[in-house]
Amino acid sequence: MAIEFRVLKESTDCSARIGELKTPHGVIETPVFMPVGTKATVKTMTPEEVRDLGAQIILSNTYHLYLRPGHKLIEEAGGLHKFMNWHKPILTDSGGFQVFSLSDLRKITEDGVEFRSHIDGSTHFLSPEKSIEIQNSLGADIIMCFDECVPYPAEYEYVKKSMERTTRWAKRCKDYHQNWDRQALFGIIQGGMYKDLREKSVKDILDIGFPGYAIGGLSVGEPIDIMCDMLDFTAPMLPKDKPRYLMGVGSPDYLFEAVIRGIDMADCVLPTRIARNGTVMTSQGKLTIRNAKYKNDFSSLDPECDCYTCTNYTRAYIRHLFNVNEILGARLATIHNLYFLIKLMENIREAIKEDRLMEYREEFYKKYGYI
């Protein structure tokens, strides 16, 4: 088996746990936040910089790499790790999300999805088998089943049919996957915001059996209370000795609430995307660096942060970079935001260790301005 997961400690007052996830490219301490590097790069960062920020694993994407530069080319390069010079663990998403979110013209059948490239309009076909074949070529430590992520809100009947098809596709993914010793294939729970469908999905995906389980179809625009409610219901049904991955979550509050409910892994484009658009997360809350009030502010982005950006640059300078559209602005903000979330997860792990996660959350929320 490619991965080995061990729970090291469980919280006494919530479902949070600390764990250790061994992969072919190193050990990951959980709970972990995974930066996203869709097209084989965490935008604006070199892999060395991402590593030095403390990132333990990054995400990349099947759909995008299949279209460009092509999975065969990456295989020829020696796999994704070697191609992009990132030698820590990688997780690739199956491409399911992109097929459903990017493509206008798509046709879903039992066999798979016919879609048109967002780049040149060419027609392609992605199936469970094709997605696994691509992910095998890419060579990530953890790969994902090809699923359908339904939007929110969605009709019960549609979600039900979609969830059942995702389950059948999961079986096909498992049957097709070959190198289990080098790549762990995770199953994905669907079922939208309907508890009975979530329950059925968990049961069927567990029956198929995977070394790890993801909860998909959340953080798709529903209120945070609903996500929490779905997690409260879904997470406890997953086996304790397997990693649990909540897909697409990345704001501090969502991360806290997910970890408290037993989530071990999460990924999100949020920190890197908002960084490029001039928003940074700080211990005192969100800050839009373009705002005029920072024009003469020569303090750092976050007085409590010791990242590269905060130890070397001022708000006034970074604001200037954004106002004149200089690339360095996006880089400095990205460095800070990634460090902020990586540090946050480190603090969360420490808090779990010391059995004070709920207190830490309270303290963080007050300062950040959530409460």
Add this chain to the structure above:
RNA sequence: GUGGAUAUGGCCUAGUUGGUUAAGGCGCCAGAUUGUGGCUCUGGAGAUCAUGGGUUCGAAUCCCAUUAUCCACC
């Protein structure tokens, strides 16, 4: 000095057979962003239409004068 052209928010422009709250871009101000099509997207403020008269029910638009700028010629 003579002749001609132009004058619209901070900047660049649209807008004439005269007709309701003068349009757009840039800039400015603010917001959004959650398994990444994103230097993206959404919203907001800001103009007595150079100035003064006149014609008209009604003028950025027509007429006169003034001022400024540009061009050509002496």
